[in-house]
Amino acid sequence: MKLATIRTTDGTRAVRLDGDRLVDLGYADLGELFAEADWQDRAAAASGASRPVEGADFAPVVPNPSKIICVGHNYTNHIKEMGRELPDYPTLFPKFADTLLGAGDDIVKPAETDALDWEVELAVVIGRAVRRADEQRAADAIAGFTVMNDISARDWQFRTIEWTQGKIWEASTPVGPYVVTPDEVGGVRPSLEVRTVVDGQVMQHDDTGTLLFDPVFLVQYISTVTTLRPGDIIATGTPAGVGNARDPKVFLRPGNTVVTEISGLGTCTNRVVEA
Numbered sequence: 001m002k003l004a005t006i007r008t009t010d011g012t013r014a015v016r017l018d019g020d021r022l023v024d025l026g027y028a029d030l031g032e033l034f035a036e037a038d039w040q041d042r043a044a045a046a047s048g049a050s051r052p053v054e055g056a057d058f059a060p061v062v063p064n065p066s067k068i069i070c071v072g073h074n075y076t077n078h079i080k081e082m083g084r085e086l087p088d089y090p091t092l093f094p095k096f097a098d099t100l101l102g103a104g105d106d107i108v109k110p111a112e113t114d115a116l117d118w119e120v121e122l123a124v125v126i127g128r129a130v131r132r133a134d135e136q137r138a139a140d141a142i143a144g145f146t147v148m149n150d151i152s153a154r155d156w157q158f159r160t161i162e163w164t165q166g167k168i169w170e171a172s173t174p175v176g177p178y179v180v181t182p183d184e185v186g187g188v189r190p191s192l193e194v195r196t197v198v199d200g201q202v203m204q205h206d207d208t209g210t211l212l213f214d215p216v217f218l219v220q221y222i223s224t225v226t227t228l229r230p231g232d233i234i235a236t237g238t239p240a241g242v243g244n245a246r247d248p249k250v251f252l253r254p255g256n257t258v259v260t261e262i263s264g265l266g267t268c269t270n271r272v273v274e275a
Helices: 030-034 039-045 076-081 135-140 215-225
Strands: 002-008 011-018 021-024 050-052 068-072 091-095 107-109 120-126 142-149 173-180 193-198 201-207 233-235 257-262 266-274
Touching (some): 002 030, 011 030, 030 120, 120 193, 120 215, 135 142, 142 215, 142 233, 142 257, 142 266, 215 233
Antiparallel strands (some): 002 173, 011 021, 021 050, 068 091, 120 142, 193 201
8 A cells, every 4th residue: 555644725634545546444644543453454554535646745754753763874875875884783883853854845944054964764664663673573474664864964963962853843854755664665574776966967976775774673672772663754765965075065945846765665856946
């Protein structure tokens, strides 16, 4: 299934993609749906009102997750371009719900940064609560996958050895348009093409099969530290090709269009606009 949260005149609605129609699932958003123990059956059986997918206003797939955990340095090529050693453990940092944007929303460039960068990421969406998960429970907890663009203010990110302040700018992180269940993309360790295109130029191109720490391992590892709850999001890291690692460096400016896409999952297409 391909599931989404859309904005309507009556608020947000959780929907399922059927051909060129979006079928209402009876919930305000996917976070509310995933809180149901039998959400898969409910989503598959729903037969609510439908509307055309064309022109739909996609909200963040889960507008208010309890937590967003991001992984740094998880593609070998990107680790090398940043001049670092391969890590023994995942590098983790948080985002917050108010960083999230819809798949087609504008990215408003903060006036305080001149180093706004792109990062296409496979994002894992959690479908059931897990703590200290073994491999099977970790796999079972994955509701599906979506696209994230972890927009980063590099000049703020590297002010200190801690990255968080460069990663949590309000309304900076497109995520969506769909949560796609694992059965549609080859399972819980999918091998999917990932790309970033800025104004028609390919900037990043890799495959999620080359992740150093795969989605199941990340659910196991993170759930050791904290309970992962339905609707929580894990961003699995970005491949080589970020603007900060180029010579000369390249950053996003108002007027740019940045497209982050993952095969089988969909595309975030976002204009960069002046604050």
